[in-house]
Amino acid sequence: MSVVEESFEYLDAPIERIAGADVPMPYAANLERLAVPQIEDIVRAARRACYRALPMTATA
Secondary structure, eight states: OOHHHHHGGGOSSOOOOOOOOSSOOOSSHHHHHHHSOOHHHHHHHHHHHHTOOOOOOOOO
């Protein structure tokens, strides 16, 4: 079961899928970071879903 199937009526925002780029997986680390979702991508999507304008802060 998924969130959409079980709790659709409770959702306040559309479900957003965060996935890697549609490219072959690169071997170089710098290109891999571009192909795979990063923490910042996930946080940005979560903030969009929450309808909040929270300031982006740098994390170490």
